[in-house]
Amino acid sequence: MSYLTVKNVNKRFGGLKALNEVNLSVEKGTVHAIIGPNGAGKSTLLNCFVGRLMPDTGIVDFDGVSLLGLKPYEINQVGVSRVFQTPEIFGDLSLIENVMIPAFARRDGAFRMHGWEPVENERDLRLRAMDMLADVGLAPRANDVAGTLSRGDKRRLELAMCLVQQPKLLLLDEPTAGMARADTNATIDLLKGIAERGLTMVVIEHDMHVVFSLAQRISVLAQGTVIAEDSPENIKGNPKVQEAYLGGAHL
Amino acid sequence: MSATVKDNDRLLLTVFVILVLAGPIVLAPIGASYPDLLQRFAIYGVFAIGFNILFGLTGYLSFGHAAFLGVGSYAAVWMFKLLNYNVIPALVLAVVVSAVFALVIGYVSLRRSGIYFSILTLAFAQMMYNLAYSVLTPITNGETGLQVYTDDPQWLQTAGSPTTTNLFGIRMNEVFWKPEFLGFEAQFNYGYYFAAVFLILAFYIALRIFRSPFGMMLRAVKSNQNRMGYTGLNPRPYTLAAFVISGMYAGLAGGLLACMDPLAGAERMQWTASGEVVLMTILGGAGTLLGPVLGAGFIKYLEAIFSKVNETVLQDWFSFMPDWMGDALSFVISPFVGEGWHLTLGALFMAIVIFLPGGLIDGARQLGRWIGGGFGGGDRKPAHSPVPAE
Ligand SMILES: Nc1ncnc2c1ncn2[C@@H]1O[C@H](COP(=O)(O)OP(=O)(O)OP(=O)(O)O)[C@@H](O)[C@H]1O
Numbered sequence A: 001m002s003y004l005t006v007k008n009v010n011k012r013f014g015g016l017k018a019l020n021e022v023n024l025s026v027e028k029g030t031v032h033a034i035i036g037p038n039g040a041g042k043s044t045l046l047n048c049f050v051g052r053l054m055p056d057t058g059i060v061d062f063d064g065v066s067l068l069g070l071k072p073y074e075i076n077q078v079g080v081s082r083v084f085q086t087p088e089i090f091g092d093l094s095l096i097e098n099v100m101i102p103a104f105a106r107r108d109g110a111f112r113m114h115g116w117e118p119v120e121n122e123r124d125l126r127l128r129a130m131d132m133l134a135d136v137g138l139a140p141r142a143n144d145v146a147g148t149l150s151r152g153d154k155r156r157l158e159l160a161m162c163l164v165q166q167p168k169l170l171l172l173d174e175p176t177a178g179m180a181r182a183d184t185n186a187t188i189d190l191l192k193g194i195a196e197r198g199l200t201m202v203v204i205e206h207d208m209h210v211v212f213s214l215a216q217r218i219s220v221l222a223q224g225t226v227i228a229e230d231s232p233e234n235i236k237g238n239p240k241v242q243e244a245y246l247g248g249a250h251l
Numbered sequence B: 001m002s003a004t005v006k007d008n009d010r011l012l013l014t015v016f017v018i019l020v021l022a023g024p025i026v027l028a029p030i031g032a033s034y035p036d037l038l039q040r041f042a043i044y045g046v047f048a049i050g051f052n053i054l055f056g057l058t059g060y061l062s063f064g065h066a067a068f069l070g071v072g073s074y075a076a077v078w079m080f081k082l083l084n085y086n087v088i089p090a091l092v093l094a095v096v097v098s099a100v101f102a103l104v105i106g107y108v109s110l111r112r113s114g115i116y117f118s119i120l121t122l123a124f125a126q127m128m129y130n131l132a133y134s135v136l137t138p139i140t141n142g143e144t145g146l147q148v149y150t151d152d153p154q155w156l157q158t159a160g161s162p163t164t165t166n167l168f169g170i171r172m173n174e175v176f177w178k179p180e181f182l183g184f185e186a187q188f189n190y191g192y193y194f195a196a197v198f199l200i201l202a203f204y205i206a207l208r209i210f211r212s213p214f215g216m217m218l219r220a221v222k223s224n225q226n227r228m229g230y231t232g233l234n235p236r237p238y239t240l241a242a243f244v245i246s247g248m249y250a251g252l253a254g255g256l257l258a259c260m261d262p263l264a265g266a267e268r269m270q271w272t273a274s275g276e277v278v279l280m281t282i283l284g285g286a287g288t289l290l291g292p293v294l295g296a297g298f299i300k301y302l303e304a305i306f307s308k309v310n311e312t313v314l315q316d317w318f319s320f321m322p323d324w325m326g327d328a329l330s331f332v333i334s335p336f337v338g339e340g341w342h343l344t345l346g347a348l349f350m351a352i353v354i355f356l357p358g359g360l361i362d363g364a365r366q367l368g369r370w371i372g373g374g375f376g377g378g379d380r381k382p383a384h385s386p387v388p389a390e
């Protein structure tokens, strides 16, 4: 059964057709990778899932609910969390606060007035946030200001912010870009472990090592069109895909 | 770590309470220990603390907060006119009415952010200012200003009760102790202590808000509203709540002003008054706890000093000099004093924003660190802690 269903999605930016009749079907409990050359429309597609962009036409359903027209916070409350290509974190806040905020959002909903009891009394939330930071290897920096992190570390922080919410669907836009090899491997291991526990993920990635070690299914996007959707083995041998990547990335 | 934050806050609160309660003595050496000025310190402190909850935490810069100050004053004076000179009903109505106004104005203004939000709040305040002078004259008494007249109903006024503002008989304008203190005169006044109680309360509530999850969310609004949305939080009600709270603080301050002197005029809502609280907050240190109080005191003190100086006073100062020199000096200085003291304020503001972007509180912290760590710096705010201390 399809968990995330994308049907005939179109999106134009002026004269540019960024998404052209895109179809996608993500099974529950699987990792679905989206690959494609720069400017193919991968991020644009994810933007249509989280309420950053509204597709011109088409359907985006998650778990039987249409995501179109919902506000970003409503979509998150449905259970969709996203790591962005350009890190979106609370740069002025500490790492631990960055992770506690999404935890609050999951526990208390889109708005709740907690104006009196100090944050530090929320021991359970703090512990969970600390564990999450430890999982992504950032625990020693829990009290640092998030804006001071390197790009790769920001992305790991963002991952922790998403994971602490225990989402139903995790969207990852190049989760390892800007990371040193060791951190990349640690992140893959982390994501693999989470995938094994049954979390559904959509991953955009240029690094084929990452793609092939995570994904059960791959969609290839080129110039806004899905040119192939298949298992990793078949994608590797697909001539259309190799052509799309000609002179580009390495399969 | 959590223990130290709590301990630091307790220390901060204790020091604050002691300083406020000892206000008439502490401020005597700088000649500020007289009721009118002390009351202003406390009341504008409340105003600035409230403004800081909105501006310091969420980053939304309101240019119309004086509207709530004015509304609070009008509401309070109406209570004096209708009931009696007891300050409690006056303050209750001031806070309630300003909350309603803040809810409406905030709801509309917060549909936009950045400069558009500022302009919207400014427009609202100017509208209210103009209305107070024109069509609303029956409520505001127009240019004369709202005041209590002998033929006002004052339903609860009994024969024996005071005919000035009072708290169950304790008169706000009464000086109950006037000691000499190291050669300086200190005036202890009921009005100041009444306002001081609210200043302490206002500070304590702000402290709780700063440390609470709500305060953390407000800082998240300032830091990255997009991320908030993608994290499942609706920023709008958080900012609106902050707006209403800060509007209520302003209304309380306006009510307190009327409690000290039962008058309300539209000029209290003018844009210059809105701008003043912005200056107080930034000058003292936006987003810090003590900064706004410090900024409010600083500006009100300078206002008291500079606006009193006039041509004659200047001539007096320079009387020891040759005539031509004294004349030249007073020619140079006179635009900066008396009516023109805002020029001084402007220059000071520029200097502080340029050389001390963190405000006076930051200056104090740097000074503390420079003198040898300890006070005002190290022990209260560990360098690595992103929690705004002080
Ligand atoms: N908001 C926008 N307005 C106008 N054009 C846009 C907008 N967002 C994306 N585009 C354009 O749409 C096309 C697809 O962009 P998108 O970011 O989705 O590519 P991508 O596949 O994520 O590429 P990359 O691998 O570089 O991240 C690009 O040509 C881009 O310039």
Ligand SMILES: [Mg+2]
Residues within 6 Å of the ligand: A042, A043, A044, A085, A173
């Ligand atoms: Mg992209």
